Each structure stands twice: as C-alpha cells, then as structure tokens.
Amino acid sequence: MAKAVYIHIPFCTQICHYCDFNKVYLNRQPVDDYLIALKKEIHMTLEEAPTSLIETVFIGGGTPTALNESQLEFLLESIHQTLPTNTLKEFTIEANPGDLNGEKIRLLKDGGVNRLSLGVQTFNNELLKKIGRNHSVQQVYETVDAAKKYDFENISIDLMYRLPGQSMKDLRHSLLEFKNLQIPHASIYSLIIEPKTIFYNLMRKGKLPLPSEDVEADMYQFIIDEMASYGYKQYEISNFSKPGLESRHNLVYWNNESYYGFGAGAHSYLHGIRSSNIGPVNHYIQAVNAHRLPKREKRSLTKQEQMEEEMFLGLRKTAGVSVSKFTQKYGIDPLHHYDKQITQLVEKGLLEVGDGQIRLTKKGLFFGNVVFQSFIEV
Template sequence: MRGLYLHIPFCRTRCHYCNFVTTAAPSPILRERFFEALSAEIKYARNRQGPLSFDTLYLGGGTPSSLSIPELRRLVERVQTVFPFSDGYEFTCEFNPGDGAGAKLRALQEIGVNRISLGCQSFRDELLQRLGRRHTARDITETVAKIRQAGITNISFDLMLRLPGQTVEDFRDSVRQCVELEAAQVSLYDLEIHEGTPFGKLQKEGKLNLPGEEDHARMYESAIEMLTNANYKHYEISNFAKPGLASRHNLIYWNNQEYLGLGPGAFTYLNGIRSQWAPGLVRYLEKCEARDWKNDTEDKLSEEEKETETLVTGLRLCGGVAPVSFPKIYSVLRDRLKALCEEGLMERSGENIRLTTRGKFLSEDVFTFLIQR
C-alpha cells in the first residue's frame, strides 16, 4: 500500500488552537501562486520518483472544502493525469460542516471522492464557538445529509476532547450523535495547546479552563464503551470504524508504509527516507518559484530506526505487534515490554503484544519509555 497526501493551506478563518500550516482568507493572487507552485511540485515529484502508483489519495489541510469547484477540479485533474491509482482506491477529502451546497459535494463525487472526513469537533455550539469554529451542530447534521445526497456514504467524523469548559456529558452527547448519524468512522483528537495560538496565550495567562485528568480519562473510556456497543471496531488508539470502513490512508501511516506528501508542511516517506521539502507556505512558494527542489529536512533511516518506527506505529493499532518481528531491537525491548505488562499498560494476545485500555490512554508515555536511549 502507498498513499498520496496533498496539503491545502487555506482556511476561511483560523481556529483558536490551530498550529497547522494554514493561512486565513487567502487573496486570489496567493491562491493562484499556490496552485502554480503545487503543479510544479507535482511535475517534479513525478520526474524524480518515477511512475509511482497509489492506493489512497487524501486532500488535507487547512480546509480543502474551502476551495471552489474549479479549483478542486483543477487540482485533482493535475494529480490524476500525472500519477496512476489502483482500482477502487480510497479518495478522502477533509470537509468543514457548512462549507458547501450540494453542488460542491456533487462535484467532489464526480472527481472521484468516495470518503469525507468531517471536522465536527463537537455537537455543543458553545464549545464550537470557544474553539473559534465557524459551524454549528445544526450545520453538521445538514452537511451529513447533503454529503449522502451527493452519493458519498463513507463519512468519518472528527471529535475533540479535553476542550475548555467541556464536561464528560458534553462529550458523551457528541459521541451519541455520531452514532445516531451513522458515522462510518469516529476519530478522536485530544486538544493540544501550542505557543503562538490564542489558546496558547490564554494558557500562559492562566485563563484556560481544561478538564482534569480524571474527566479526560472518563471521556476516552466513554467513547470506547459507547462506540464498541454500537458495533464500531476500536482498531486504533483514537479511531473506531464500522466493519470494513477503517481509513485505508491512515492505516498506511500506522503500518509504516510508504507515502508521498505534497504541499507546504507535508512529509514524505519513500525508500527508507523521511523528508520534508518546505515547512511553511512562504518558503514553499519561494522554493517552487525558484525551482529549488532540495529537501529542507531529510533522514535516511537505519534498519534499527525502521524497526523502532514500525513498532511504535504498529502499537497504535489495537491488534498490536509481534515482538519477534523486530529482531534488531528486540533484545533491548524485552525487559521494557515485560515491565509495561507488569504495570498493566500492555498485555499478551497470542503471539502479539498490545496496549491495554489504560495503556492506550497513556500511550505517549508508553512509547517514550519504549524508545528511550
């Protein structure tokens, strides 16, 4: 499996927590510069990498749904002309509730989009306003109906937890509505606070009221309980899907398989090399226009590093990994895995070892312990 990711750095407004490579309300001139730059990067990638074929295509951002229909058609036509895709490939587009009438969604379906990742975040209007989101809970339900009317039935819902002022019941209500709206997948995201964002400033001033660790854990446990009871498979730490509808694109990341990332801030992993061509929009445009194709960062992974990354990404999957599949690092890991099992953070499942529910909640600590030097 191999995936292609395209980063669209445009949004109508910028959320209070956002630390992604985005710019709000871009001018027509900036938009045109970006599309010309991306077209040049696509051409270069084809010439450098050869006729790579892909099994998934993912439009992320930013807000791809903020693009006009002509811009969407132009972008996808360029990509599909240059790169071959496997039969039945998964084509995902991130979409904000309220971002388009039926015409835009029908256009997405016509150009091949067969999966929508919907940025719901919450079904509580007061929480959405606090996040700086433009949509309401009503926009979510209306957009879901329009997506299905356009002929796209695979809809993944994003939900955030640990929001300022959020209660456990707030979060449970959002999960409940995902189930009632028959989401194909539900993806959970912990709120992260970054310097330079409005939330970062509020936290520095001591004005950001976040749920405590106990409520945070109860939110996560509630999602597991409610979604598994509704016949969703808990297939990755933060992802739940109906049978056969797990995100194929994200599984490429979690199985540490190859992907090509195009656009500002995007990462690529091909031939054992992880690289980023340009970390921000300004530098991206300057490099494309100068035809400077040298990566800003590039790391060739050793065999040990490949095994370590495959271990960590694989442990995100609820089936876990087989320790014997990592012969170069297993001797170092053996005692650490044993200690994690004794702490109740990991458990054996046949030949595999996997995270427990508590281990999933504390996964970042688990991974840090595993890969420490």
C-alpha cells in the same frame, strides 16, 4: 514503493484556537499559483521517485474545501493527471461542514473522491464558538444529508474532548448525535495545547478552564464504552469504525509504511528518509517555480530509528505490532530485541503479548505515551 499520497492545502477561512498545522487565512493568498506549484511538485517528485501504484490519497489542511469550485476542480484534475489514480482504493478529503455546498460535493464525487472527513469537533454551538470553529451544528446535519444524496457512504467526523468548559453531558450528547448520523467512522481526540496557538497563549495567562486529568480519563473511558455499544470497533487509540471501514490512509502511517507528501509544510517518508517541505506559501511557490523540490529538511533514519518508529506507531493500533511482520521487515525478533522494555511494560499491565502480536492493554491505552517512550533510545 509508496502507495499513499498526502496533499496539503494550507488555506482557511478561520483559524481554530487549537490548531498548530501549517495554515494561513485564505484572503489575499495566491491560491491559484499555489495549486499550479502543487501540480509541478507532484510531477517533479514522481520523475525522481516514480510509482505505478497509488492506493490512497488524502487531501488535508488547512481546509481544502475553502477552495472555490473552479480551484477544487483544478486540484482534482491535477491529481488524476500526475498520479496513477486508476488503482485508488480510498480518496479522502477533509472538509469544513460550513464550506460544502451541493456543487462542491458533486465536484468531489465526479473527481473520484470516495471518502469525506468532516471537522465537526463538537455538537455544541457554544463550544464551537469557544474553539474558533465557524460552522454550526445544523450545518453538520445538512452537510451529511447532502453528501448521502450524492451517494457518499464512507463519511468520517472528527470529535474532540477535554475542551474548555466541556462537561460529560456535552460529550454524551456529541456521541449520541454521531450515532444518529449513521456514518461509519469517527476520530475522537483529546485536546492537546500546542505552542503558537491561541489556546496556548490563553493557558499561559490562566484563562483556559480545562477539565482535570481525572475527568479527561473518565471521558476517554466513556468514549471507548459508548462507541463499542454503538457497534464501532476501536482500531487505534483515537479512531473507531464499522468493520472494514478503517481509514486505509492513516493505517499507512501507523504501519510505518512509505508515503508521498505534497504541498507547503507536507511531510514524506520514502526509502527510509523522512523529509518536510518549506512551510510559508510564497517560499514554497518560489522554490517550485525555480524547478527545485521544495524541501526544508531531509533525514535518513537508521535501522534502529526505523524499528523504534515501527514499535511506537504500530502500538497505536489496538491490533498492535505483528512479531512476524517486524521480524520479516528488519531481520530481528522484537521480543528479543526489546525484551527488557516489553517485560517491564507487561509487569506494569500496560502491554500484552499473544497470538503473535504485541499490543497495549486496556490500561495501556491510557498511558500510551509512557509505553511509546520506552522504545525510544535516548
């Protein structure tokens, strides 16, 4: 039974230069029709695959807080009307610091949201412009202060490194500013250049000055050391939190557990089947209004594929993969099944085995993709 729900809001007031998520400009979009269709999709899905226990809801995008107050209120009411939210432990919404005013924050609080994830990326106004963000550093401070006034304590921010023209000095400044905000969580990602993005086109033209791989590695090591010195535990390759305030929702993904995905382009994992929704907003609405689930693709995973995912998703966590839980779940001891891969990776200093766990070493954190690839059969 899935205990987690992801809800996708694909609308943005501005498209970031690095973003390859399913998104569209907000202007002239059928937002109200989309929200009605979203409510219908949740209802139809729960009729087909019911659950009585939902522990986490994550509203992502796009930019969910680009919705106006009445639209946000309708969305939150829809969630409570269609899902068993009385068992919720974590209810997160992604937000752009420039979009959140006092009225929206109050709506979120009254609507049961108890965790905010703010897309900050950097505390350098010039870098914000370079990457296509439309908020300012000042708006970050104002948003966090306003959220705290409404008793939001569980606040996370996203930061990025390896940005065009970014220096170690810039990164150090951003981490210090994060520390000064006194919030419990940060997700800190290296910039990845994805196809069909503005940055990808610039890179192909030789017009994207990125830090070298050596500098990127230095930045990551600096982040790990600095966050530890602030009292934040690294519990996943890119995530840091105060004890007990890890993202419950994201841990569902890394633990390879089931979850519902609703909205245009959203992904689900239910009963060993991974599926994705239709991406274009109007096509999504049309499918739901025709009383059919808006699925674009469905794929049933073999037991081997499920075990592969258990390994490479679980190894993202610093705690690693539990040998006993893996064995209980699949009836196979991973130390025996993946003996060759684990032995080779231990010899290279990328993996370690101990206390019933298989985990990345400190060196392995820098070569995660090499480790993960080792567990995928070609």
